[in-house]
Amino acid sequence: MTTVExxxxxxxxxxxxxxxxxxxxGGTVVMREVNAGTAPGRIVRTTDPSLREIRASGDGVTLGAxxxxxQVLASREADFLHPVARQVGGPQVRNMGTVGGNLFAPHPYxxxxxxxxxxxxxxxxxxxxxPRPLEDLLRDRGRAPGLVAAVEVPRPRDARAFGxxxxxxxxxxxxxxxxxxxxxxxxxxTIRGARIAWGAMGPxxxxxxxxxxxxxxxxxxxxxxxxxxxxxxxxxxxxxxxxASAWYRREVAGxxxxxxxxxxx
Ligand SMILES: Cc1cc2nc3c(=O)[nH]c(=O)nc-3n(C[C@H](O)[C@H](O)[C@H](O)COP(=O)(O)OP(=O)(O)OC[C@H]3O[C@@H](n4cnc5c(N)ncnc54)[C@H](O)[C@@H]3O)c2cc1C
Numbered sequence: 181m182t183t184v185e186x187x188x189x190x191x192x193x194x195x196x197x198x199x200x201x202x203x204x205x206g207g208t209v210v211m212r213e214v215n216a217g218t219a220p221g222r223i224v225r226t227t228d229p230s231l232r233e234i235r236a237s238g239d240g241v242t243l244g245a246x247x248x249x250x251q252v253l254a255s256r257e258a259d260f261l262h263p264v265a266r267q268v269g270g271p272q273v274r275n276m277g278t279v280g281g282n283l284f285a286p287h288p289y290x291x292x293x294x295x296x297x298x299x300x301x302x303x304x305x306x307x308x309x310x311p312r313p314l315e316d317l318l319r320d321r322g323r324a325p326g327l328v329a330a331v332e333v334p335r336p337r338d339a340r341a342f343g344x345x346x347x348x349x350x351x352x353x354x355x356x357x358x359x360x361x362x363x364x365x366x367x368x369x370t371i372r373g374a375r376i377a378w379g380a381m382g383p384x385x386x387x388x389x390x391x392x393x394x395x396x397x398x399x400x401x402x403x404x405x406x407x408x409x410x411x412x413x414x415x416x417x418x419x420x421x422x423x424a425s426a427w428y429r430r431e432v433a434g435x436x437x438x439x440x441x442x443x444x445x
Pocket of ligand 1: 202207210267284290292328356
């Protein structure tokens with residue numbers, strides 16, 4: 181049997197989570213587990229309105245963890261994330277699926293989290309403390325990391341500095357063979373602080389260190405893109421599933437990274 185507990189505030193929900201429960205965001209993943217009989221016995225949710233807030237903050241935007249993909253798409257403050265949110269599932273999934281849920285959605289899901297990882301997002305936990313890099317949370321996510329309250333997302337300097345590509349067999353709403361996000365801030369044309377993130381190429385969203393090394397300190401041109409593409413799969417650990425084999429994912433990673441980077445020239 182599954183019991184659902186509803187709390188009026190994030191703080192109360194966070195305390196309840198500490199006692200071995202799962203949090204219910206939009207439920208597009210959790211409710212499947214409930215139906216399959218594999219969900220934890222206790223599910224916690226909250227009606228705290230702060231979870232659904234989108235706020236412009238400094239040079240970026242803060243998304244409450246309960247903000248849905250549809251809300252992102254309706255928000256001017258989060259306009260740089262529209263091309264990403266649009267790629268998550270179909271309309272029903274975007275109406276229900278949340279930013280917080282996307283951080284913990286199992287393979288091959290987590291397209292939005294891939295973009296947030298490339299953008300250098302930080303997570304605010306409901307229990308308090310200073311915001312921590314999303315990268316750390318993703319590394320710890322198998323170990324009950326607690327309730328995420330919000331995600332702070334820096335805005336890329338200009339439209340050319342950020343790119344996102346989702347590769348799927350079924351258009352427009354199939355799940356990912358892979359997704360790739362690239363942040364390439366440029367100073368006088370030279371890339372400083374390259375971040376490449378991959379989805380469906382490991383147990384969760386991962387940085388691509390080989391491609392990042394090939395891009396850092398360079399001017400983006402055909403030769404640099406070719407070098408980054410050649411290093412694309414370095415350090416990644418793609419799984420084999422019903423959508424694609426690990427071998428296939430490795431083989432085509434460079435081709436898709438090249439396509440994404442060519443669009444950022
Ligand atoms: C038909 C279908 C298509 C889909 N297509 C895509 C797709 O194209 N791309 C994609 O990325 N995903 C896809 N998904 C997966 C999913 O819908 C999304 O990843 C969505 O963003 C998950 O959010 P949710 O709020 O529904 O998560 P939930 O089901 O509520 O939760 C998912 C997990 O996250 C945890 N969680 C949720 N919120 C928090 C929080 N604030 N703090 C801590 N833990 C939390 C839950 O406990 C649970 O473990 C699809 C799902 C379906 C059913």
